[in-house]
Amino acid sequence: MNVTIYLDNSATTKPHPQVIEAMASLLEENYGNPSSLHTIGQRAERVITEARRDLAGVLGVKDKEIIFTSGGTEANNMALKGVARAYGNRGRHIITSQIEHPSILEVFKELESEGLRATYLEVDGEGRITPDRLAAALEPETILVSLFHVNNEIGSINPLPELAEVLAGRGRQRPFFHVDAVQSFGKLALRPGSWGIDLLSLSAHKIHGPKGVGALYVREGLVIPPLLHGGGQERGLRSGTENVAGIGGFGLAAVLAEGEREEALPKVAELRRVFLEGLEGTDCRLNSPAGGSPYILNLSFPGFRGEVLVHALAAKGVYVSTGSACSSRAHKQSHVLESLGLSPAEVAGAIRVSFSRSNSLAEAERAGRILAEVVAELGEFMG
Numbered sequence: 305m306n307v308t309i310y311l312d313n314s315a316t317t318k319p320h321p322q323v324i325e326a327m328a329s330l331l332e333e334n335y336g337n338p339s340s341l342h343t344i345g346q347r348a349e350r351v352i353t354e355a356r357r358d359l360a361g362v363l364g365v366k367d368k369e370i371i372f373t374s375g376g377t378e379a380n381n382m383a384l385k386g387v388a389r390a391y392g393n394r395g396r397h398i399i400t401s402q403i404e405h406p407s408i409l410e411v412f413k414e415l416e417s418e419g420l421r422a423t424y425l426e427v428d429g430e431g432r433i434t435p436d437r438l439a440a441a442l443e444p445e446t447i448l449v450s451l452f453h454v455n456n457e458i459g460s461i462n463p464l465p466e467l468a469e470v471l472a473g474r475g476r477q478r479p480f481f482h483v484d485a486v487q488s489f490g491k492l493a494l495r496p497g498s499w500g501i502d503l504l505s506l507s508a509h510k511i512h513g514p515k516g517v518g519a520l521y522v523r524e525g526l527v528i529p530p531l532l533h534g535g536g537q538e539r540g541l542r543s544g545t546e547n548v549a550g551i552g553g554f555g556l557a558a559v560l561a562e563g564e565r566e567e568a569l570p571k572v573a574e575l576r577r578v579f580l581e582g583l584e585g586t587d588c589r590l591n592s593p594a595g596g597s598p599y600i601l602n603l604s605f606p607g608f609r610g611e612v613l614v615h616a617l618a619a620k621g622v623y624v625s626t627g628s629a630c631s632s633r634a635h636k637q638s639h640v641l642e643s644l645g646l647s648p649a650e651v652a653g654a655i656r657v658s659f660s661r662s663n664s665l666a667e668a669e670r671a672g673r674i675l676a677e678v679v680a681e682l683g684e685f686m687g
């Protein structure tokens with residue numbers, strides 16, 4: 305009875321069969337360099353043009369506002385370093401939250417080492433930044449605010465339009481607003497143009513697309529310098545021969561996700577409910593807020609170690625993670641759960657279960673039951 309129930313979709317997702325098929329055909333048949341003048345090059349260029357149009361369509365923005373990158377990490381680096389370098393003469397203060405992904409927090413540290421001052425906002429009990437907190441942290445010198453849409457460990461959702469309104473209230477001194485939307489794109493409604501967002505980071509592999517591809521939305525009129533210099537691809541913002549198959553796969557994954565987004569949301573909420581039902585009677589604490597993204601469920605089993613639960617579950621074919629994929633390898637305690645004020649036992653005993661629209665109710669139900677069994681077996685073993 306070999307089962308595989310993959311519930312680590314916030315770490316990465318399984319590529320959609322149509323994406324795999326499309327990418328295989330691109331690799332085989334559309335191998336040109338988009339910069340080449342001949343027809344084989346032009347065909348490759350068309351793939352990128354179409355993928356850009358698809359992404360822009362999903363976000364409701366202009367095609368030229370989409371820059372393809374190697375993923376969410378590069379998009380975050382490009383946005384934050386770009387604004388700091390281009391607008392650092394306007395002010396030297398930048399703001400983010402304490403529970404961002406490392407590809408934001410580590411860049412902030414780097415920018416601090418280059419002489420900028422950073423504020424790391426504390427989240428409220430629901431894991432969000434409230435408009436009041438943001439307003440209180442703003443200074444005349446603030447040039448950039450970077451906040452997540454959905455947190456990758458607990459699924460809390462920041463109220464982006466309200467936060468952007470706080471920034472708009474600064475008039476001519478309005479700081480730029482960057483949003484890491486890697487965990488929300490294709491899952492929740494997202495309208496950077498009308499929500500007052502200047503830069504927005506995306507990643508393909510979280511929405512059943514390929515790894516190593518992402519994009520940065522850069523609002524028209526905002527000029528930032530590139531991270532990589534060279535052949536001048538992507539309007540000079542991202543040199544390097546384009547990952548044609550990856551970009552084509554990303555465009556298709558985005559269209560497929562958007563097409564199913566609205567019906568997927570209640571389905572995933574039901575997966576989460578059914579999973580939790582299986583845990584009734586166990587001593588677990590829900591770390592994810594009630595109003596968060598249903599795709600991400602963070603739970604603590606105080607007295608247990610998260611990594612032991614992860615391995616015991618994997619032995620039974622159920623795949624989840626402790627915190628985020630990066631922190632679990634580094635064996636670091638979750639900075640997100642610590643910031644939420646959890647006790648050390650609750651932080652140590654945390655696991656993250658993350659769903660996808662392709663999981664079935666039967667999988668969720670079975671996985672919940674298996675987790676309850678694992679907790680009971682390990683509890684007995686520990687006496």
Ligand SMILES: Cc1ncc(COP(=O)(O)O)c(C=O)c1O
Pocket residue numbers: 314315374375376377378380405407452454455456484486487506507508509516517518
């Ligand atoms: C919130 C968030 N931002 C950024 C990233 C980095 O994206 P990528 O893996 O495409 O570099 C991730 C992925 O773990 C993420 O969850």
